[in-house]
Amino acid sequence: MPDGTLRNSVAIVGVGESDIGKVPGMTGLGLNAQAAMRALEETGLKPSDIDGLLTAYSFTEPYFMLGSVMCEYLGIKPRFNASVIVGGGSPAVMLKHAAEAIAMGQAETVLICAGENRATGTSRDEAVAALLAVGHPYYEQPYGFSIPAFYAMIAQRYMHKYGLSREDLAHVPAVTRANALLHPNAHMKKPITPEDVLASKPIADPLHMLDCCLISDAGGAMIVTSPERAKDLKGQPIYLHGIGEHHTHEHLMCAPSLTEFGAKESSRIAYDMAGLGPQDMDFAELYDCFSIVPVLEFEELGLGKEGEGIAHWTSGAANVGGALPINTHGGMLSHAHAGAAGGLFGIVEAVRQLRGGLGARQVEGAEVGIVHNEGGILSSHCTLILGREPR
Amino acid sequence: MTALPQPTRNADSQEFWDAMQQEKLLLQECGDCGALDFMPRHMCPVCWSPNRKWREASGEGTVHSFSIVRRASSPAFASRVPYVVVLIDLAEGPRMPSALVGDDALSVTIGDPVRMTFEARGEEKLAVFELAK
Numbered sequence: 001m002p003d004g005t006l007r008n009s010v011a012i013v014g015v016g017e018s019d020i021g022k023v024p025g026m027t028g029l030g031l032n033a034q035a036a037m038r039a040l041e042e043t044g045l046k047p048s049d050i051d052g053l054l055t056a057y058s059f060t061e062p063y064f065m066l067g068s069v070m071c072e073y074l075g076i077k078p079r080f081n082a083s084v085i086v087g088g089g090s091p092a093v094m095l096k097h098a099a100e101a102i103a104m105g106q107a108e109t110v111l112i113c114a115g116e117n118r119a120t121g122t123s124r125d126e127a128v129a130a131l132l133a134v135g136h137p138y139y140e141q142p143y144g145f146s147i148p149a150f151y152a153m154i155a156q157r158y159m160h161k162y163g164l165s166r167e168d169l170a171h172v173p174a175v176t177r178a179n180a181l182l183h184p185n186a187h188m189k190k191p192i193t194p195e196d197v198l199a200s201k202p203i204a205d206p207l208h209m210l211d212c213c214l215i216s217d218a219g220g221a222m223i224v225t226s227p228e229r230a231k232d233l234k235g236q237p238i239y240l241h242g243i244g245e246h247h248t249h250e251h252l253m254c255a256p257s258l259t260e261f262g263a264k265e266s267s268r269i270a271y272d273m274a275g276l277g278p279q280d281m282d283f284a285e286l287y288d289c290f291s292i293v294p295v296l297e298f299e300e301l302g303l304g305k306e307g308e309g310i311a312h313w314t315s316g317a318a319n320v321g322g323a324l325p326i327n328t329h330g331g332m333l334s335h336a337h338a339g340a341a342g343g344l345f346g347i348v349e350a351v352r353q354l355r356g357g358l359g360a361r362q363v364e365g366a367e368v369g370i371v372h373n374e375g376g377i378l379s380s381h382c383t384l385i386l387g388r389e390p391r
Numbered sequence: 392m393t394a395l396p397q398p399t400r401n402a403d404s405q406e407f408w409d410a411m412q413q414e415k416l417l418l419q420e421c422g423d424c425g426a427l428d429f430m431p432r433h434m435c436p437v438c439w440s441p442n443r444k445w446r447e448a449s450g451e452g453t454v455h456s457f458s459i460v461r462r463a464s465s466p467a468f469a470s471r472v473p474y475v476v477v478l479i480d481l482a483e484g485p486r487m488p489s490a491l492v493g494d495d496a497l498s499v500t501i502g503d504p505v506r507m508t509f510e511a512r513g514e515e516k517l518a519v520f521e522l523a524k
Contacts, residue, residue: 129465136488138404139430142396142517143490144460144468145476152458153478160456160501205459253478253488254430258456 006096007273008390009103011230011237014042014223015348020336021187023217024120028061029073031219031338032113036074039221044234045109050223052080052107054098056090056114056340059130060121070113080107086247087134087375088287090114091220091344092382096243098224108229114340115219134376136251148212148290150252150377152204155292157258159206162307164295166206170194171313172291173210173333179320180330182361187216188334197291211291213332213342220344222351227390238351241276241368241391243384244269252377262381263300263372270370270383271302278302281385282366283353284324285346287374288331297372298326301383325363328353343373347384354388393467397512403431406445414509416448416518418485429485450507451482452520457491457499475499479520493521 016038018031026034032055040047055070063069067083080101084090091114098110122130135145158164174194180186192210200209230237246262246269249255271277284303286294295309303324304312312318318326329335329349332342350369352358363369368387374380398408410417419428421435422442434441455478463469475491477499491499492510505520 135464136430138399138401140488141464142398142512143476143488143519144464144471144474145488146460146462146464148462149458149460149464149476153456153476156458156501157456202461204461207458253486258478 005273006099006103006243007241008227008239010099010224010240011227012222012240012347012351012386013225013230013233013235013237014039015351016042016221017185017345017348018115018219020185020216020218022119023117026117026217028058028116028121028219029070031115031117031217032070032221033074035115035219035221036111036113039111039223042235043223045223047074047076049109050076050111051078052098052101052110053078054082054084054094054110054112056094057083057085058116059339060116060118078107080110086380088289088340088343089373089375089380089382090340091347092243092371092373092384093245093380095224095240095347095384096245096382099240099243102224102226109223109225111221111223112344113219113221114344116339116341117217118215118338119217121217136253140251140253146204148207149204151290151292152207153252154258154296154378155206155290158292158296161259164310167194167198168310168314169206169211169291169295170197171310172288172294173197175313175318176288176327176331176333179325179328179361180334182320183329183335186330186335187214187218188330207290213289213337214334216336216338218336218338218341220341220348222344222347236355238354238386238388239390241385241387242270242272242274243382244273245380245382247380250376250379255377255379261296261300261378263297263374263383266381267301267372267383270385274385276368276385280368281324281370283328283363283369284326285328285350285369285371286326286331287343287346287372288327288333289337289342291333293374293378294326294331296378297374301370301372320361320363328361328363346371346373350386354386393465395467395512397515398517403433407431410445411518412516414516416450416507417445418448418481418483420444420446427484429481429487449482451523452479452505454491454499454501454503454505455480455486456501459497473497477520479505490519491521492519495522
Protein backbone atom coordinates (compact mmCIF):
# COMPACT_ATOMS: atom_id res chain seq x y z
CA MET A 1 0.00 0.00 0.00
CA PRO A 2 1.95 3.02 -1.24
CA ASP A 3 0.04 5.53 0.92
CA GLY A 4 0.36 3.39 4.04
CA THR A 5 -3.34 2.78 4.45
CA LEU A 6 -4.68 -0.62 5.41
CA ARG A 7 -8.17 0.16 4.09
CA ASN A 8 -9.48 -2.95 2.34
CA SER A 9 -5.98 -4.43 2.45
CA VAL A 10 -7.28 -7.70 3.87
CA ALA A 11 -10.40 -9.75 4.35
CA ILE A 12 -11.28 -12.10 7.20
CA VAL A 13 -12.27 -15.32 5.46
CA GLY A 14 -12.75 -17.72 8.35
CA VAL A 15 -13.56 -17.49 12.06
CA GLY A 16 -13.81 -20.15 14.73
CA GLU A 17 -14.60 -20.65 18.39
CA SER A 18 -13.57 -23.64 20.44
CA ASP A 19 -15.96 -25.29 22.85
CA ILE A 20 -16.49 -22.69 25.60
CA GLY A 21 -17.11 -22.81 29.33
CA LYS A 22 -15.63 -25.57 31.44
CA VAL A 23 -13.90 -27.85 28.95
CA PRO A 24 -11.85 -30.14 31.19
CA GLY A 25 -10.76 -32.52 28.42
CA MET A 26 -8.68 -29.96 26.52
CA THR A 27 -5.41 -28.07 26.89
CA GLY A 28 -5.02 -24.40 26.03
CA LEU A 29 -3.17 -25.32 22.85
CA GLY A 30 -5.92 -27.81 22.03
CA LEU A 31 -8.58 -25.10 22.38
CA ASN A 32 -6.60 -22.88 20.00
CA ALA A 33 -6.26 -25.77 17.57
CA GLN A 34 -9.98 -26.56 17.68
CA ALA A 35 -10.83 -22.91 16.95
CA ALA A 36 -8.24 -22.83 14.14
CA MET A 37 -9.64 -26.01 12.57
CA ARG A 38 -13.15 -24.53 12.64
CA ALA A 39 -11.91 -21.26 11.11
CA LEU A 40 -9.98 -23.06 8.39
CA GLU A 41 -12.99 -25.24 7.59
CA GLU A 42 -14.92 -22.09 6.65
CA THR A 43 -12.34 -21.16 4.00
CA GLY A 44 -11.69 -24.42 2.16
CA LEU A 45 -7.95 -23.82 2.59
CA LYS A 46 -5.44 -26.49 3.62
CA PRO A 47 -3.21 -26.11 6.70
CA SER A 48 -0.20 -25.78 4.36
CA ASP A 49 -1.79 -22.67 2.81
CA ILE A 50 -1.20 -20.81 6.11
CA ASP A 51 2.08 -18.91 5.72
CA GLY A 52 1.74 -16.65 8.75
CA LEU A 53 0.73 -17.15 12.39
CA LEU A 54 0.13 -14.68 15.18
CA THR A 55 -0.87 -15.52 18.72
CA ALA A 56 -0.70 -13.80 22.10
CA TYR A 57 0.22 -15.28 25.50
CA SER A 58 -0.92 -17.83 28.04
CA PHE A 59 -1.16 -17.64 31.83
CA THR A 60 -2.05 -21.30 32.16
CA GLU A 61 0.61 -23.10 30.13
CA PRO A 62 4.36 -22.62 30.57
CA TYR A 63 5.39 -21.75 27.01
CA PHE A 64 7.73 -18.84 26.38
CA MET A 65 7.82 -18.62 22.53
CA LEU A 66 4.09 -19.15 22.20
CA GLY A 67 3.92 -18.30 18.48
CA SER A 68 6.55 -20.90 17.65
CA VAL A 69 4.96 -23.37 20.05
CA MET A 70 1.61 -22.90 18.31
CA CYS A 71 3.18 -23.46 14.87
CA GLU A 72 4.89 -26.58 16.16
CA TYR A 73 1.65 -27.95 17.69
CA LEU A 74 -0.32 -27.23 14.51
CA GLY A 75 2.44 -28.65 12.30
CA ILE A 76 2.82 -25.52 10.18
CA LYS A 77 6.05 -23.85 9.02
CA PRO A 78 5.17 -20.23 8.20
CA ARG A 79 7.35 -17.40 6.92
CA PHE A 80 5.77 -14.94 9.38
CA ASN A 81 5.27 -15.69 13.09
CA ALA A 82 5.13 -13.76 16.38
CA SER A 83 3.65 -13.67 19.86
CA VAL A 84 1.99 -10.30 20.41
CA ILE A 85 1.51 -9.17 24.01
CA VAL A 86 -0.56 -6.06 24.59
CA GLY A 87 -2.98 -7.84 26.91
CA GLY A 88 -6.59 -7.84 25.81
CA GLY A 89 -5.67 -5.48 22.98
CA SER A 90 -3.65 -8.25 21.33
CA PRO A 91 -6.25 -9.70 18.90
CA ALA A 92 -7.04 -6.39 17.18
CA VAL A 93 -3.34 -5.49 17.13
CA MET A 94 -2.58 -8.92 15.64
CA LEU A 95 -5.13 -8.24 12.90
CA LYS A 96 -3.31 -4.98 12.17
CA HIS A 97 0.07 -6.72 12.05
CA ALA A 98 -1.40 -9.39 9.75
CA ALA A 99 -2.81 -6.70 7.45
CA GLU A 100 0.57 -4.96 7.38
CA ALA A 101 2.37 -8.19 6.48
CA ILE A 102 -0.15 -9.16 3.82
CA ALA A 103 -0.21 -5.64 2.32
CA MET A 104 3.59 -5.72 2.07
CA GLY A 105 3.60 -9.17 0.48
CA GLN A 106 5.34 -10.71 3.49
CA ALA A 107 2.56 -13.24 4.00
CA GLU A 108 -0.56 -14.25 2.10
CA THR A 109 -2.73 -16.13 4.58
CA VAL A 110 -2.35 -15.52 8.31
CA LEU A 111 -3.90 -17.53 11.14
CA ILE A 112 -4.57 -15.45 14.26
CA CYS A 113 -5.48 -17.42 17.37
CA ALA A 114 -5.61 -16.98 21.14
CA GLY A 115 -7.10 -18.71 24.13
CA GLU A 116 -6.43 -20.51 27.38
CA ASN A 117 -7.90 -23.19 29.59
CA ARG A 118 -8.43 -20.68 32.39
CA ALA A 119 -11.43 -22.34 34.03
CA THR A 120 -10.07 -25.85 34.43
CA GLY A 121 -6.36 -25.58 33.59
CA THR A 122 -5.58 -23.67 36.73
CA SER A 123 -7.35 -23.04 40.01
CA ARG A 124 -9.22 -19.82 40.43
CA ASP A 125 -6.74 -18.53 43.02
CA GLU A 126 -3.83 -19.36 40.71
CA ALA A 127 -5.52 -17.47 37.86
CA VAL A 128 -6.01 -14.44 40.10
CA ALA A 129 -2.43 -14.70 41.35
CA ALA A 130 -1.11 -14.85 37.78
CA LEU A 131 -3.25 -11.88 36.77
CA LEU A 132 -1.98 -9.88 39.73
CA ALA A 133 1.20 -9.44 37.70
CA VAL A 134 -0.74 -6.77 35.80
CA GLY A 135 -0.17 -4.48 38.77
CA HIS A 136 3.25 -2.84 39.01
CA PRO A 137 5.44 -5.33 40.87
CA TYR A 138 7.31 -2.72 42.94
CA TYR A 139 4.89 0.18 43.44
CA GLU A 140 1.34 -1.25 43.16
CA GLN A 141 1.45 -4.88 44.25
CA PRO A 142 2.74 -4.15 47.80
CA TYR A 143 -0.58 -2.40 48.53
CA GLY A 144 -2.87 -5.27 47.52
CA PHE A 145 -4.32 -3.87 44.29
CA SER A 146 -6.29 -6.42 42.26
CA ILE A 147 -7.36 -6.05 38.63
CA PRO A 148 -10.97 -5.43 39.71
CA ALA A 149 -9.66 -2.77 42.13
CA PHE A 150 -7.89 -0.90 39.32
CA TYR A 151 -11.02 -0.88 37.18
CA ALA A 152 -13.08 -0.07 40.28
CA MET A 153 -11.01 3.11 40.76
CA ILE A 154 -11.78 4.05 37.15
CA ALA A 155 -15.50 3.39 37.75
CA GLN A 156 -15.37 5.41 40.96
CA ARG A 157 -13.81 8.39 39.18
CA TYR A 158 -16.30 8.17 36.30
CA MET A 159 -19.23 8.06 38.75
CA HIS A 160 -17.76 11.05 40.59
CA LYS A 161 -17.31 13.07 37.40
CA TYR A 162 -20.60 12.29 35.67
CA GLY A 163 -22.93 11.26 38.50
CA LEU A 164 -23.45 7.75 37.13
CA SER A 165 -25.40 5.66 39.67
CA ARG A 166 -24.41 2.18 40.79
CA GLU A 167 -27.95 1.02 39.94
CA ASP A 168 -27.71 2.24 36.33
CA LEU A 169 -24.30 0.60 35.82
CA ALA A 170 -25.90 -2.73 36.75
CA HIS A 171 -27.82 -2.62 33.47
CA VAL A 172 -24.64 -3.31 31.48
CA PRO A 173 -24.13 -6.92 32.65
CA ALA A 174 -27.89 -7.58 32.46
CA VAL A 175 -28.20 -6.36 28.86
CA THR A 176 -25.03 -8.20 27.88
CA ARG A 177 -26.43 -11.40 29.38
CA ALA A 178 -29.68 -10.96 27.44
CA ASN A 179 -27.63 -10.83 24.24
CA ALA A 180 -25.58 -13.89 25.28
CA LEU A 181 -28.76 -15.95 25.62
CA LEU A 182 -29.13 -15.62 21.84
CA HIS A 183 -25.68 -17.21 21.27
CA PRO A 184 -25.57 -21.02 21.24
CA ASN A 185 -21.91 -21.20 22.39
CA ALA A 186 -22.00 -18.57 25.16
CA HIS A 187 -20.58 -19.65 28.54
CA MET A 188 -23.55 -18.21 30.48
CA LYS A 189 -27.04 -19.57 29.83
CA LYS A 190 -29.31 -17.95 32.44
CA PRO A 191 -30.80 -14.44 32.40
CA ILE A 192 -29.80 -11.91 35.07
CA THR A 193 -31.40 -8.65 36.18
CA PRO A 194 -29.74 -5.43 37.36
CA GLU A 195 -30.92 -6.44 40.85
CA ASP A 196 -28.97 -9.70 40.52
CA VAL A 197 -25.84 -7.68 39.70
CA LEU A 198 -26.28 -5.50 42.80
CA ALA A 199 -26.95 -8.57 44.96
CA SER A 200 -23.90 -10.48 43.71
CA LYS A 201 -20.80 -10.70 45.88
CA PRO A 202 -18.95 -7.39 46.30
CA ILE A 203 -15.42 -7.62 44.87
CA ALA A 204 -13.95 -4.12 44.89
CA ASP A 205 -16.32 -1.19 45.43
CA PRO A 206 -18.26 -0.29 43.35
CA LEU A 207 -17.83 -3.54 41.37
CA HIS A 208 -19.63 -6.75 42.21
CA MET A 209 -19.00 -10.26 40.89
CA LEU A 210 -21.44 -9.85 37.98
CA ASP A 211 -19.67 -6.63 36.92
CA CYS A 212 -16.55 -8.75 36.29
CA CYS A 213 -15.82 -10.85 33.22
CA LEU A 214 -15.90 -14.63 33.27
CA ILE A 215 -13.06 -17.09 33.67
CA SER A 216 -13.55 -19.55 30.81
CA ASP A 217 -11.86 -22.28 28.88
CA ALA A 218 -11.96 -20.91 25.35
CA GLY A 219 -9.99 -20.42 22.16
CA GLY A 220 -10.73 -18.21 19.17
CA ALA A 221 -9.25 -18.02 15.69
CA MET A 222 -9.52 -16.14 12.43
CA ILE A 223 -7.97 -16.53 8.98
CA VAL A 224 -6.93 -13.34 7.19
CA THR A 225 -5.86 -13.02 3.55
CA SER A 226 -5.73 -10.56 0.66
CA PRO A 227 -9.00 -9.52 -1.00
CA GLU A 228 -7.77 -11.13 -4.24
CA ARG A 229 -7.12 -14.48 -2.58
CA ALA A 230 -10.42 -14.20 -0.70
CA LYS A 231 -12.39 -14.28 -3.97
CA ASP A 232 -11.38 -17.91 -4.58
CA LEU A 233 -12.37 -19.14 -1.12
CA LYS A 234 -15.48 -20.82 0.21
CA GLY A 235 -16.86 -18.33 2.71
CA GLN A 236 -18.04 -14.75 2.38
CA PRO A 237 -15.08 -12.40 2.95
CA ILE A 238 -15.49 -9.54 5.44
CA TYR A 239 -13.30 -6.53 4.72
CA LEU A 240 -11.11 -4.46 7.02
CA HIS A 241 -11.98 -0.80 6.39
CA GLY A 242 -9.95 0.89 9.08
CA ILE A 243 -7.79 0.08 12.09
CA GLY A 244 -5.84 2.16 14.61
CA GLU A 245 -3.85 1.73 17.81
CA HIS A 246 -2.97 4.03 20.70
CA HIS A 247 -0.87 3.18 23.76
CA THR A 248 -0.64 5.58 26.70
CA HIS A 249 0.70 3.65 29.74
CA GLU A 250 0.78 0.19 31.25
CA HIS A 251 0.17 0.67 34.98
CA LEU A 252 -2.75 2.75 36.17
CA MET A 253 -0.48 4.84 38.43
CA CYS A 254 1.11 6.19 35.21
CA ALA A 255 -2.15 6.72 33.28
CA PRO A 256 -2.49 10.30 32.03
CA SER A 257 -6.11 10.35 33.26
CA LEU A 258 -8.67 8.08 34.92
CA THR A 259 -11.48 9.32 32.70
CA GLU A 260 -9.82 9.81 29.30
CA PHE A 261 -8.06 6.93 27.60
CA GLY A 262 -6.51 5.94 24.27
CA ALA A 263 -9.70 4.69 22.60
CA LYS A 264 -10.54 8.17 21.33
CA GLU A 265 -7.30 8.33 19.34
CA SER A 266 -7.30 4.69 18.17
CA SER A 267 -10.85 5.09 16.87
CA ARG A 268 -10.04 8.41 15.20
CA ILE A 269 -7.30 6.67 13.21
CA ALA A 270 -9.67 3.83 12.30
CA TYR A 271 -12.50 6.17 11.24
CA ASP A 272 -10.12 8.31 9.17
CA MET A 273 -8.73 5.23 7.40
CA ALA A 274 -12.22 3.92 6.69
CA GLY A 275 -13.63 7.29 5.63
CA LEU A 276 -16.51 6.55 7.97
CA GLY A 277 -17.82 7.93 11.24
CA PRO A 278 -19.63 6.69 14.34
CA GLN A 279 -23.00 7.36 12.70
CA ASP A 280 -22.21 4.76 10.02
CA MET A 281 -21.89 1.86 12.46
CA ASP A 282 -24.63 -0.77 12.65
CA PHE A 283 -23.36 -2.44 15.82
CA ALA A 284 -20.34 -2.40 18.16
CA GLU A 285 -18.38 -5.17 19.86
CA LEU A 286 -16.64 -3.48 22.81
CA TYR A 287 -14.11 -4.91 25.24
CA ASP A 288 -15.98 -5.52 28.50
CA CYS A 289 -13.67 -6.98 31.13
CA PHE A 290 -15.69 -4.94 33.66
CA SER A 291 -19.12 -3.30 33.32
CA ILE A 292 -17.74 0.25 33.28
CA VAL A 293 -15.40 -0.42 30.34
CA PRO A 294 -17.86 -0.65 27.41
CA VAL A 295 -19.53 2.54 28.66
CA LEU A 296 -16.21 4.40 28.53
CA GLU A 297 -15.36 2.95 25.12
CA PHE A 298 -18.82 3.72 23.72
CA GLU A 299 -18.17 7.37 24.54
CA GLU A 300 -14.53 7.46 23.38
CA LEU A 301 -15.50 5.86 20.07
CA GLY A 302 -17.92 8.76 19.57
CA LEU A 303 -20.98 6.48 19.63
CA GLY A 304 -22.56 8.60 22.37
CA LYS A 305 -21.99 11.74 24.41
CA GLU A 306 -19.42 11.92 27.19
CA GLY A 307 -20.96 11.07 30.54
CA GLU A 308 -24.23 9.88 29.01
CA GLY A 309 -23.21 6.49 27.62
CA ILE A 310 -25.05 4.49 30.26
CA ALA A 311 -28.41 5.60 28.83
CA HIS A 312 -27.65 3.42 25.82
CA TRP A 313 -27.90 0.36 28.07
CA THR A 314 -30.72 1.49 30.37
CA SER A 315 -32.88 2.41 27.36
CA GLY A 316 -32.47 -0.94 25.61
CA ALA A 317 -30.56 0.55 22.67
CA ALA A 318 -27.63 -1.82 23.36
CA ASN A 319 -29.78 -4.96 23.11
CA VAL A 320 -29.95 -6.96 19.90
CA GLY A 321 -32.88 -5.24 18.20
CA GLY A 322 -31.94 -1.88 19.75
CA ALA A 323 -30.73 1.25 17.95
CA LEU A 324 -27.04 0.23 18.11
CA PRO A 325 -26.57 -3.24 19.58
CA ILE A 326 -23.47 -3.69 21.75
CA ASN A 327 -21.75 -7.03 22.36
CA THR A 328 -24.29 -9.07 20.43
CA HIS A 329 -22.52 -12.31 21.43
CA GLY A 330 -22.55 -11.54 25.14
CA GLY A 331 -19.05 -10.11 25.46
CA MET A 332 -16.56 -11.18 28.08
CA LEU A 333 -19.18 -10.64 30.77
CA SER A 334 -21.32 -13.51 29.44
CA HIS A 335 -19.95 -15.20 26.29
CA ALA A 336 -16.34 -16.03 27.27
CA HIS A 337 -13.15 -14.69 28.72
CA ALA A 338 -9.91 -16.64 28.42
CA GLY A 339 -6.88 -14.41 28.07
CA ALA A 340 -6.54 -12.76 24.68
CA ALA A 341 -9.43 -14.81 23.29
CA GLY A 342 -11.89 -12.43 24.97
CA GLY A 343 -11.32 -9.60 22.53
CA LEU A 344 -10.91 -11.98 19.61
CA PHE A 345 -14.51 -13.16 20.06
CA GLY A 346 -15.65 -9.58 19.45
CA ILE A 347 -14.01 -9.74 16.03
CA VAL A 348 -15.43 -13.23 15.38
CA GLU A 349 -18.91 -11.95 16.25
CA ALA A 350 -18.54 -8.87 14.02
CA VAL A 351 -17.63 -11.11 11.08
CA ARG A 352 -20.64 -13.32 11.72
CA GLN A 353 -23.02 -10.36 12.05
CA LEU A 354 -21.78 -8.96 8.74
CA ARG A 355 -22.20 -12.31 6.99
CA GLY A 356 -25.78 -12.41 8.26
CA GLY A 357 -28.16 -15.26 8.93
CA LEU A 358 -27.82 -15.39 12.72
CA GLY A 359 -31.55 -15.73 13.38
CA ALA A 360 -32.75 -14.05 16.57
CA ARG A 361 -29.24 -12.70 17.24
CA GLN A 362 -28.91 -11.03 13.82
CA VAL A 363 -28.58 -7.24 13.63
CA GLU A 364 -30.94 -6.47 10.76
CA GLY A 365 -29.21 -5.06 7.70
CA ALA A 366 -25.73 -5.04 9.28
CA GLU A 367 -23.30 -3.57 6.72
CA VAL A 368 -20.54 -2.03 8.87
CA GLY A 369 -19.50 -2.73 12.45
CA ILE A 370 -16.88 -1.49 14.88
CA VAL A 371 -14.79 -3.52 17.33
CA HIS A 372 -12.63 -2.26 20.18
CA ASN A 373 -10.00 -4.21 22.14
CA GLU A 374 -8.05 -2.86 25.09
CA GLY A 375 -5.30 -4.33 27.23
CA GLY A 376 -3.73 -3.69 30.61
CA ILE A 377 -5.72 -1.17 32.63
CA LEU A 378 -7.18 0.70 29.63
CA SER A 379 -3.53 0.98 28.53
CA SER A 380 -3.27 -0.40 24.99
CA HIS A 381 -6.11 0.32 22.58
CA CYS A 382 -6.98 -0.89 19.10
CA THR A 383 -10.14 -0.11 17.14
CA LEU A 384 -11.17 -1.72 13.87
CA ILE A 385 -13.99 -1.26 11.40
CA LEU A 386 -15.25 -4.18 9.31
CA GLY A 387 -17.75 -4.31 6.46
CA ARG A 388 -19.52 -6.57 3.99
CA GLU A 389 -18.25 -4.83 0.86
CA PRO A 390 -14.85 -3.37 -0.06
CA ARG A 391 -15.60 0.37 0.15
CA MET B 392 -0.24 -17.28 56.19
CA THR B 393 1.78 -15.66 53.47
CA ALA B 394 3.71 -12.57 54.50
CA LEU B 395 2.75 -9.17 53.10
CA PRO B 396 5.02 -7.92 50.29
CA GLN B 397 8.10 -5.90 51.24
CA PRO B 398 9.93 -3.21 49.27
CA THR B 399 12.05 -4.55 46.41
CA ARG B 400 15.07 -2.45 45.54
CA ASN B 401 16.66 -2.22 42.13
CA ALA B 402 19.14 0.18 40.51
CA ASP B 403 16.37 2.71 39.79
CA SER B 404 14.77 2.59 43.23
CA GLN B 405 17.56 1.98 45.77
CA GLU B 406 17.52 5.56 47.11
CA PHE B 407 13.72 5.75 47.01
CA TRP B 408 13.32 2.71 49.28
CA ASP B 409 16.31 3.59 51.46
CA ALA B 410 14.75 7.01 52.13
CA MET B 411 11.40 5.42 52.92
CA GLN B 412 13.04 3.50 55.76
CA GLN B 413 13.87 6.98 57.16
CA GLU B 414 10.15 7.87 56.75
CA LYS B 415 10.80 10.09 53.76
CA LEU B 416 9.01 9.95 50.40
CA LEU B 417 11.27 10.93 47.51
CA LEU B 418 10.14 12.18 44.13
CA GLN B 419 12.38 12.51 41.10
CA GLU B 420 12.87 15.95 39.61
CA CYS B 421 14.38 16.51 36.18
CA GLY B 422 17.53 18.62 36.46
CA ASP B 423 16.82 20.10 33.03
CA CYS B 424 13.07 20.56 32.44
CA GLY B 425 11.99 20.41 36.08
CA ALA B 426 9.32 17.73 35.58
CA LEU B 427 8.42 15.91 38.81
CA ASP B 428 7.70 12.22 38.72
CA PHE B 429 6.70 9.46 41.14
CA MET B 430 8.08 6.31 39.51
CA PRO B 431 11.89 6.16 39.84
CA ARG B 432 13.66 5.75 36.52
CA HIS B 433 16.90 6.39 34.69
CA MET B 434 15.76 9.38 32.64
CA CYS B 435 13.12 12.08 32.50
CA PRO B 436 10.00 10.74 30.75
CA VAL B 437 9.25 14.25 29.43
CA CYS B 438 12.56 15.44 27.95
CA TRP B 439 14.74 12.32 28.26
CA SER B 440 17.38 14.14 30.27
CA PRO B 441 19.52 11.75 32.36
CA ASN B 442 19.94 14.51 34.97
CA ARG B 443 17.85 13.14 37.88
CA LYS B 444 17.53 14.80 41.30
CA TRP B 445 15.71 13.54 44.38
CA ARG B 446 13.25 15.85 46.10
CA GLU B 447 11.46 15.06 49.33
CA ALA B 448 7.66 15.17 49.20
CA SER B 449 5.61 16.73 51.99
CA GLY B 450 3.43 13.65 52.43
CA GLU B 451 0.29 15.77 51.93
CA GLY B 452 -2.18 14.98 49.18
CA THR B 453 -5.77 14.28 48.16
CA VAL B 454 -7.60 11.13 47.11
CA HIS B 455 -7.85 10.99 43.31
CA SER B 456 -9.72 7.69 43.39
CA PHE B 457 -10.09 4.65 45.60
CA SER B 458 -11.64 1.23 45.93
CA ILE B 459 -12.63 -0.75 48.98
CA VAL B 460 -11.31 -4.24 48.24
CA ARG B 461 -13.68 -6.96 49.47
CA ARG B 462 -11.90 -9.90 47.84
CA ALA B 463 -8.16 -9.90 48.46
CA SER B 464 -5.68 -9.76 45.60
CA SER B 465 -3.68 -12.62 47.10
CA PRO B 466 -3.76 -14.84 50.22
CA ALA B 467 -1.33 -12.43 51.93
CA PHE B 468 -4.04 -9.74 52.01
CA ALA B 469 -6.96 -12.03 52.88
CA SER B 470 -6.98 -11.17 56.58
CA ARG B 471 -7.16 -7.45 55.76
CA VAL B 472 -10.44 -7.30 53.84
CA PRO B 473 -12.12 -4.92 53.57
CA TYR B 474 -9.14 -2.67 52.85
CA VAL B 475 -8.78 0.55 50.87
CA VAL B 476 -6.46 1.07 47.88
CA VAL B 477 -6.01 4.61 46.61
CA LEU B 478 -4.41 6.79 44.00
CA ILE B 479 -3.14 9.91 45.76
CA ASP B 480 -2.56 13.25 44.06
CA LEU B 481 0.46 14.47 46.02
CA ALA B 482 0.60 18.16 46.93
CA GLU B 483 3.68 18.44 44.70
CA GLY B 484 1.73 17.15 41.67
CA PRO B 485 2.66 13.54 40.92
CA ARG B 486 0.16 10.72 41.47
CA MET B 487 1.07 7.64 43.50
CA PRO B 488 -0.61 4.35 44.36
CA SER B 489 -0.99 3.50 48.03
CA ALA B 490 -3.32 2.20 50.72
CA LEU B 491 -5.53 4.19 53.08
CA VAL B 492 -5.33 3.08 56.71
CA GLY B 493 -6.99 4.11 59.97
CA ASP B 494 -10.31 3.45 61.69
CA ASP B 495 -12.17 5.84 59.38
CA ALA B 496 -10.58 4.64 56.11
CA LEU B 497 -13.79 3.01 54.83
CA SER B 498 -15.54 6.41 54.91
CA VAL B 499 -13.20 7.80 52.23
CA THR B 500 -14.52 9.84 49.29
CA ILE B 501 -12.81 11.32 46.25
CA GLY B 502 -11.05 14.62 47.02
CA ASP B 503 -10.48 13.88 50.71
CA PRO B 504 -7.22 15.36 52.07
CA VAL B 505 -4.76 12.76 53.31
CA ARG B 506 -1.40 12.63 55.05
CA MET B 507 1.34 10.07 54.78
CA THR B 508 2.17 7.58 57.50
CA PHE B 509 4.18 4.36 57.50
CA GLU B 510 3.35 0.72 57.87
CA ALA B 511 5.79 -1.97 58.99
CA ARG B 512 6.51 -4.73 56.48
CA GLY B 513 8.87 -7.11 58.19
CA GLU B 514 11.97 -5.07 58.98
CA GLU B 515 11.01 -2.47 56.38
CA LYS B 516 8.55 0.43 56.10
CA LEU B 517 5.99 1.20 53.41
CA ALA B 518 4.37 4.61 52.85
CA VAL B 519 0.59 4.55 53.33
CA PHE B 520 -1.93 7.34 53.95
CA GLU B 521 -4.64 8.26 56.44
CA LEU B 522 -7.50 10.73 56.19
CA ALA B 523 -6.39 14.22 57.33
CA LYS B 524 -9.84 15.51 58.27
